[in-house]
Amino acid sequence: MSKYSGRNREDRRLSPIARYLTMGLTLGCGVVLSIAMALWVHRWEQLSRRTQFQQQTDNLTTTLQRNLNRYTDVLLGIQDLYRVADNQVTAAMFGRFVQRALVSYPGIQALEWAPQIEARDRTRYEQDLQTLGRSITTITERQDGDRLIPAGDRPDYVPVTYVEPWQGNEVALGYDLASDPIRLAAMHQARDTGQLAATGRIRLVQETANDQFSFLVFLPIYQDPDASQTSPPSPKILMGYVLGVFRVADVVEESLQDLSYTTNFRLYDLTGRPNQQFLGQYDALSQQVRIPPTPAPLGTVARSPLCPTPCRQTLTFAQREWAIEFDPAIGGIATFPWGATATLVLGLLLTASLLLVLSRSQAEVERTHELSDLKLRFFSMASHELRTPLSIILVSAQSLAANYTVWTEGQTLKTVERIQTITKGMTQLLSDILTLARAEAKHLDIAPEIVDLTRLGQQLVDELQPELRPGQVLKFESHLTSPKVYLDPKLVRSILVNLLSNGIKYSPTPGQIWLRLTSTATTLTLQVQDWGLGIPAAAQTRICEPFYRGQNVGDIPGTGLGLAVVKTCVERHQGTLSIHSQEHQGTTVTVCLPRID
Ligand code: ADP
Secondary structure, rough: OOOOOOOOHHHHHHHHHHHHHHHHHHHHHHHHHHHHHHHHHHHHHHHHHHHHHHHHHHHHHHHHHHHHHHHHHHHHHHHHHHHHHHOOOOHHEEEEHHHHHHHHHEEEEEEOOOOOOEHHHHHHHHHHHHHOOOOOOOEEEOOOEEEEEOOOOEEEEOOOEEEEEOOOOOOOOEEHHHOOOHHHHHHHHHHHOOOOOOOOEEEOOOOOOOOOOOEEEEEEEOOOOOOOHHHOOOOOOEEEEEEEEHHHHHHHHHHHHHOOOOOEEEEOOOOHHHHHHEEEEEEEEEEEEOOOOOOOOOOOOOEEEEEEEOOEEEEOOOOOOEEEEEEEEEOOOOOOHHHHHHHHHHHHHHHHHHHHHHHHHHHHHHHHHHHHHHHHHHHHHHHHHHHHHHHHHHHHHHOOOOOOOOOOHHHHHHHHHHHHHHHHHHHHHHHHHHHHHHOOOOOOOOOEEEEEHHHHHHHHHHOOHOOOOOHHHHHHHEEEOOEEEEEOOOHHHHHHHHHHHHHHHOOOEEEEEEEEEOOOOOEEEEEEEOOOOOOOOOHHHHHHOOOOOOOOOOOOOOOOHHHHHHHHHHHOOHHHEEEEEEEEOOEEEEEEEEEEO
């Protein structure tokens, strides 16, 4: 038999450290990059939310400011009316003039004319009031800040005389605006500056609901508006005031009705006294202004990343300053970092996919290496393992042909036997290669049939007798519950021949090799035991790989295919293979096959 010592191929698989390092690095980079990206997106989200919030607050403020300006402009228009009519404006003229403004600006509660009446003219004024045909016949004031009563004696009065629209504002007629200190302060401011002047928050005499604040805007009407420009300047004589009456809620709600923002805010009158500053709280969801039972004082809005400084904007009109404090915590812009979360999840998913692809491609590369190694091993083995025996056969046949007349019968028989042995070895080798090639191509079919396993075992033991070296004994015992079993005889033969041949090959002389067959209700066990050179511990994990041989085999011939074939045949039978071996102590190979009788 030719000797193919078969150096084992080196392990070209990636070492576990290299594999874990690659995976670890990929995982680390993936996670770090994902977190970095998520943080970046989070920052970007915060910035864009802040900008969006800023835009909303800017737009809300601008809209409110613009509307307040438009409302107060209406008063300037009425002032012009007084000017062109030389202050001779009748109730009917007033009514007709303000009609359009009332329709265009639904936030205006009322537009009024209140002349300044000196005490001596009160009676004549009250008689005139009666001629207006209204039920009110006297100048009124509030008693205890609530009920209306005839006004007390004062040097002069500023009673509301023209009221548009009339409906809903009836009780205002005759009400002396000078009787209330807040109204009086604004009137004096308007009178002294000649400009529009708004009051702080007030409750209207015509207000039925108690939960609303209002404000008035006064514009003075002088007898001779251009008196100050004459030379020498003559003092202006005040005739009265045109005034606009506004409910805070109506102005805000009307101004913002077309905006679909969801930002809440509170309004404060910065010009007012601290306990009189709160004007109302806008709820974006219901688009309504409310007065809560305990209004929050100015500057108490919680800080938020959307608005790190107090979220405050100011409005100025009619010599007053209002503050809007926006509340970024309620409603408004979503604060959950959806983008950052999605980026993190996406990044981690990408990393996971990358790891999967990487591990697959690593496995693929290893498999390709293995295959190319296998091919290399196969060709070098085939060239050695086939060429050497073929040349021995050729030499033996040539010697036989040349010497058959002179050789004794014994010499001739020995040469023929050598040719037969070598041919058997080659046949076994080719059959092993074929079995593995079929298994690799998934073409190794299993053809089970009823087999007398005890008989088959005995037959193989007999067949292998010629391979035993002097002093070696091949022993057989069968403890099968029933010798007839259902399995593929060719595959079983392949298993047993390979295991027994190994037992013989790697056993010393003298030595025993045992084949034992046992069975349970579900399993058939084929066991081959020897007390030979054993398999080194380091080689045991790879011993079933094709062409792999123990380092201790020395020059014992072999191809490294036998155990690979055994493993393949066992797997086709859906059985298990276990090898217990210790160097210099021997080897026990146990094959368990599922039993089908
Ligand atoms: P071969 O025997 O042709 O080398 P095998 O695939 O049958 O190939 O065995 C692979 C290797 O396993 C052998 O080279 C040898 O190192 C080891 N081996 C198998 N069976 C035994 C055994 N009974 N005793 C010691 N070593 C064994």
